[in-house]
Structure formats: C-alpha cells, structure tokens
Amino acid sequence: MKLPLRYKYIFFIITIHAILVFLAFKWLSENKLYFIASEVLIVISIVISVQIYRDFSRPIDFVRSGIEAIKDKDFTIKFVPTGKNEVDVLIEVYNLMIDQLREERIKLNEQHFFLEKLIEASPIAILILDFDEKISQINEKARRQFDRKSEFFIGKRLKELNLSLLNQLEDLQDGDSKTVKINGVETYKVQRSHFMDQGFRRSFLMIEELTEDILESEKKAYGKVIRMMAHEVNNTLGATDSILQTTRNYLSEDSFLDLREALKVASERNQKLAVFMKNFADVVRLPAPKTENTDVAALVKSVGVFMRALAEQKGLNLHIKVGESQQLWARIDIAQMEQVFVNVIKNAIDACQPGNSIELEVFENHIAIRNNGEPISEETATQLFNPFFSTKKDGQGIGLTLTREILLNHGFSFSLLSDAAGWTTFIIGKIL
Known part of the structure; x- marks a missing residue:
C-alpha cells in the first residue's frame, strides 16, 4: 500500500535527525562544547521541521475539510485567513468556490421550487x-x-x-x-x-x-346552420302547403280524384318535413334545465315500466334492477332527464334482437343502461355523440345529440361503450 505523503515526510525527518544525532555522538562526544552546540542545532532543526510540517499539512487539512463539507453538500462552511500567504491564497480560492456553489445551489433550488409550483398549478x-x-x-x-x-x-x-x-x-x-x-x-x-x-x-x-371548446364550437356551427335551414324551409313549407290546400279545396270531389290524392300526399309530406325540421330546431332551442330535487332512481324505474311494453313487443327482456327502497336524489329537470332515459332505452331496443336483454341499474352515484344486442365498433364509438350522426338507415341522429346536450347542461358525465363480453352500456355518472 502506498504511504501518504505526510508519513513519508515524517519518516524522512526522523531518519535524518537520527543519523545526525548518531554522527554527533560518535564524532563530537569527546568535545563537549561542539557536542552541545550540535545537539542544540539538531533540536532547532527538529523544531523547524515540525513547523514546516505543520505549514505544509495545514493546506491539506483545509482541503480535506473542504472536501468533506462538499461531500455533505454543506456550502455554509468557510475558512478564516491565517495570515500566511500560501495558505490564505488557498482559503480565498476555496471560500470563493463555496460562495459560487452556494449561490448556484440556491438558484437551482429556487428554479426547482418554481418549476414544481408551475407544474402543480x-x-x-x-x-x-x-x-x-x-x-x-x-x-x-x-x-x-x-x-x-x-x-x-x-x-x-x-x-x-x-x-x-x-x-x-x-x-x-x-x-x-x-x-x-x-x-x-x-x-x-x-x-x-x-x-x-x-x-x-x-x-x-x-x-x-378540448371537450368544452369543441362542443361549444360544434354547437355554434350546427346551431347557425339549423336556424338558417329552419327559417328557409318553414317559410317555404308554409306558403307551399297553403297553396296545396287551397288548390285541393277548389277541385271538386267527383273529378280530379288523382290530382286531389297527389295534393294530399304532397301536403302530408310537407307536414312531415316540418316535423323533421322542428326536431332539429328543438336541439338548438333546448332551454336551460329547470332543476328540482328528484329521486332519480324512482324516475328510472318509472321510465323502465313505461318502455317495457315496447321491449316485449320485440321479444326482449327488460330488467329494472332498482330496489324498492333504493334512492338517488339529485337536482334535475325531470322532463329533460326523462327524455334522456327514453332515448337511451329506445336505442337499446333498436340494437337488440328477440331474446336479448336490457338492464336498468342504479348505483351510488351513477346509472347504467346496458344491453347484449349488437355491439358498437371502435370506429362507431368515436362518432356516436357527433352532431346528428346515426347508424340507422333512416336515422337523423337527433336522439343522442339531444341526450348529449341535456346531460352536458346538467353537468353529468356519460359514455357508451361495448365490452368484451358483448354488453353495450350507457353510463350516466357524477349524479351527485
């Protein structure tokens, strides 16, 4: 093992002075004056050597103490000048380095603290x-x-x-x-x-x-289009139907039977088109919910009973999993939420085939309406709540659009997904 420098120096000093003592004793022992003088010089040499050792070891001690402080990340320790130039230069450099390290550490801590606060906020x-x-x-x-x-x-x-x-x-x-x-x-x-x-x-x-921003942009866009369409179509339909009715009344009942029938069909088609446009306009004109404290569990149960006959006509089993004493109170617009439940259950009925089941279940803070009919594909799932999107051949996509608007106005979360077991579930959450 390699000896430290201080030990080498001590060994060297001891060896030299031991030799000097031996030589002085051997050569000058008979001359007391010279022997005493040589011993005094050797003592002085030892004192000087010890002082030199201390002078050399002090910077090393400073460096060692400084290294230990840096290892412990303690940047508050500084050394006081000793009055010796060589040591004071080292102390000055060390103190300057410690000041810079302390400032950098404070700066980094402040930046880290600011970044943490920024991320959290x-x-x-x-x-x-x-x-x-x-x-x-x-x-x-x-x-x-x-x-x-x-x-x-x-x-x-x-x-x-x-x-x-x-x-x-x-x-x-x-x-x-x-x-x-x-x-x-x-x-x-x-x-x-x-x-x-x-x-x-x-x-x-x-x-x-981006949900709120996108929904707001969508609503403004389709609202503007629907209002413009409704204005133009209703004005045209009103005038057209008036002309059709007047013309039909002028024709005698015994003649122009085919023409009268054609005018009747055209008038009925106008009325259906007016209803079609009214359904679109209802989405835009949807009023803010007039909420009142309501037992949502009881409302789900009553709508389920109302829709059971329609499900049974199609050969479906509709199960209402709401306990007799189960309650879920929330402030809702009863008419609007009733329309939501009707739309969702009607869509579930349309997705099922004879023998399938529909389940209505109320939990602590959400409602689930599920069916094991035709599952929803991933591609369809991403578009279900897009304005007026429909998978039905004759569908207008108004039901889910209206449902979306009502639930958003109530502040309720919702989702419609199919799981691996083949069940499709519409969840209305955050009821409380």
Whole structure:
C-alpha cells in the first residue's frame, strides 16, 4: 500500500535527525562544547521541521475539510485567513468556490421550487416519466382529470393503468402530438416531449382537454346552420302547403280524384318535413334545465315500466334492477332527464334482437343502461355523440345529440361503450 505523503515526510525527518544525532555522538562526544552546540542545532532543526510540517499539512487539512463539507453538500462552511500567504491564497480560492456553489445551489433550488409550483398549478394535466418509462410524478390537474390519487400512477407504465385515454398513448414518441377522443365525447390533445436529467432523457406528457371548446364550437356551427335551414324551409313549407290546400279545396270531389290524392300526399309530406325540421330546431332551442330535487332512481324505474311494453313487443327482456327502497336524489329537470332515459332505452331496443336483454341499474352515484344486442365498433364509438350522426338507415341522429346536450347542461358525465363480453352500456355518472 502506498504511504501518504505526510508519513513519508515524517519518516524522512526522523531518519535524518537520527543519523545526525548518531554522527554527533560518535564524532563530537569527546568535545563537549561542539557536542552541545550540535545537539542544540539538531533540536532547532527538529523544531523547524515540525513547523514546516505543520505549514505544509495545514493546506491539506483545509482541503480535506473542504472536501468533506462538499461531500455533505454543506456550502455554509468557510475558512478564516491565517495570515500566511500560501495558505490564505488557498482559503480565498476555496471560500470563493463555496460562495459560487452556494449561490448556484440556491438558484437551482429556487428554479426547482418554481418549476414544481408551475407544474402543480398548470391547467394542463402533466405526467412525468422516469428513465424506465414509468410514471414518477403527476400534477393536481391529472389527479382530478383521472379521478385517481398519485399512488395509483407512481411506478407504473401507461399501459399498466388500464385507462382508455392513456392506453392510446403508449406508442407516442417524443416530439409527437395526438388528438384523442374517448367515450365518443371527451376530446384531448396530447403532446409528448423530454428534458435532460443527469445527462439522460426523461419524457413527459401534457394532456389538454378540448371537450368544452369543441362542443361549444360544434354547437355554434350546427346551431347557425339549423336556424338558417329552419327559417328557409318553414317559410317555404308554409306558403307551399297553403297553396296545396287551397288548390285541393277548389277541385271538386267527383273529378280530379288523382290530382286531389297527389295534393294530399304532397301536403302530408310537407307536414312531415316540418316535423323533421322542428326536431332539429328543438336541439338548438333546448332551454336551460329547470332543476328540482328528484329521486332519480324512482324516475328510472318509472321510465323502465313505461318502455317495457315496447321491449316485449320485440321479444326482449327488460330488467329494472332498482330496489324498492333504493334512492338517488339529485337536482334535475325531470322532463329533460326523462327524455334522456327514453332515448337511451329506445336505442337499446333498436340494437337488440328477440331474446336479448336490457338492464336498468342504479348505483351510488351513477346509472347504467346496458344491453347484449349488437355491439358498437371502435370506429362507431368515436362518432356516436357527433352532431346528428346515426347508424340507422333512416336515422337523423337527433336522439343522442339531444341526450348529449341535456346531460352536458346538467353537468353529468356519460359514455357508451361495448365490452368484451358483448354488453353495450350507457353510463350516466357524477349524479351527485
């Protein structure tokens, strides 16, 4: 093992002085004056050597103390000048370095604290990944958006969370952005980027919800078109039907039978077209809900009883899984929510074949209406709540559009998806 420099110096000094003592004793022992003088000089040499050793070891001690302080990340320790130039230069350099390190550390801590506060207060959901692509941190917006605590996310990969939104982001690369739509309604813009941490790349996801903005833009767009169409069509239909009725009345009943019948058919078609336009206009003119405290469980049960006859006509089994004493109180517009339940159950009936089942069930804070009829494809699921989208040949897409508007006005969440078992479930959530 290699000896430290101080030990080498001590060994060298001891050896030299031991030799000097031996030589002085051997050569000068008979001359007492010279012997005493030589011993005094040797003592002085030892004192000087010890002082030199101390002078040399002091900077080393300073350096050692400074290194220990830096290892402990203690940047508050500073050394006082000793009055010796060589040591004071070292102390001055060390103190200057410690000041700079302390300032840099304070600056980094302040920046880190500011960044943490900024991430936590961000209106955009942020998920930060570690070097192994596992989630290491999420902000408050993400916790509220996914309605989960931090412990649910930390240490897991995106695909391990089994959340429909995050499942679609597994293949997203750094620098890419993607617009994701789930439940046919909720729309998110997701961007993945990275930062450097200890010389390595770490990724993070920013998830911005666009649902309200898109829905508002859609509503303004189709509302303007429908109002314009309704104005033009109703004005034309009114005048046209008046002419048809007047012309038909002028024709005698005994003659022009074919013409009278044709005018009758044209008039009826006008009236159907007027009803068609009225249905569209009702979506735009939907009033704000007039809410009152209502037992939603009882309302679901009554609508289920009302729709059971229609289901049985088609050979379906409609089960109402609402207990006799079960209640779910909430402030709703009874007429509007009743229309929602009717639309959803009617769609479930249309999707079923004889022998299929429909189930209505009320839970602690949500309602589920499910059926085991024809499942909804992934492509269709993303468009279900688009304005006036319909999978039926003669469908207008008004039912789900009206349902969407009513539920949004009530502040209720909703989704319509098919599972692997073949059940399609319409969930109305956040009732309380």
